[in-house]
Amino acid sequence: MTSNLLRKPAFWIALLIASALCVFTVFRYFGDAFSVLDLDVRMSRDQAISQAHRIADDRKLSTATLTESAASFSGNAAVQTFIELEGGGKPALKPLLGGDDRDNEYALYKWRVRLYTPGEEREVQIAFSPDGRPSGFFSKVPEADPGSALSADDARAIATATATRDWAVDFARYRPLTASAVTRPSKRVDHEFIYERTLEGAPSIGEGRLRLRLMVSGDRLTRVQRYIFVPEAFARRYETLRSANNTI
Numbered sequence: 001m002t003s004n005l006l007r008k009p010a011f012w013i014a015l016l017i018a019s020a021l022c023v024f025t026v027f028r029y030f031g032d033a034f035s036v037l038d039l040d041v042r043m044s045r046d047q048a049i050s051q052a053h054r055i056a057d058d059r060k061l062s063t064a065t066l067t068e069s070a071a072s073f074s075g076n077a078a079v080q081t082f083i084e085l086e087g088g089g090k091p092a093l094k095p096l097l098g099g100d101d102r103d104n105e106y107a108l109y110k111w112r113v114r115l116y117t118p119g120e121e122r123e124v125q126i127a128f129s130p131d132g133r134p135s136g137f138f139s140k141v142p143e144a145d146p147g148s149a150l151s152a153d154d155a156r157a158i159a160t161a162t163a164t165r166d167w168a169v170d171f172a173r174y175r176p177l178t179a180s181a182v183t184r185p186s187k188r189v190d191h192e193f194i195y196e197r198t199l200e201g202a203p204s205i206g207e208g209r210l211r212l213r214l215m216v217s218g219d220r221l222t223r224v225q226r227y228i229f230v231p232e233a234f235a236r237r238y239e240t241l242r243s244a245n246n247t248i
Helices: 002-006 009-033 045-058 077-086 089-096 152-167 232-247
Strands: 068-074 110-116 123-128 134-140 174-183 189-197 209-217 220-229
Touching: 045 068, 045 110, 045 123, 045 134, 077 089, 077 220, 077 232, 134 152, 152 174, 152 189, 152 209, 152 220, 189 220
Parallel strands: none
Antiparallel strands: 068 110, 110 123, 123 134, 134 220, 174 189, 189 209, 209 220
């Protein structure tokens, strides 16, 4: 039966047509099903580490001597999924890939360099966009370290002045969102300030929002973090979808 079928021209014609349709479908929808990102990475791992050490020393980001380093280059899968599904798709994703567009402060993909000393609690993490611009940092300060107990206004003044001078933050593009403070066991007061990018001139990412987190530990700026806030409703839907996929 099978042998007779293979001898019929109609079978081979149908198979050829089906194969052609499959090839067309792959070329037509591959980019939608499997996004291929075109990243222009202009900074190497060694350059990122060298630059991180220089910035940490020049800006005195830690009171400890940091002897070791580690670096990685990665993106944010959760944010990328949100943008692809509900934040405008690939057209909205492209401006956030970390090129040399100076108007876009946020980069989805980053070099992340960790500077540390084994056995020492203090460490510094510095992020770079793919084109080599420093985009943020975090300096870990032990809770037991002494420090100032500044008012929120004084701490905010330090945060905005330092972020503007050292991290190219343009506060004309942001509005204050929240502020909080924590008193550490050493009586040092650490402040956190969240800003949100105004919609005018900001990349269009649906219900997502570009935000900026600043932290002041005592009287020193210890964090500058640019990030995208993903609506909680999407996070719940996405988690439900992942759970269903895992179950299947």
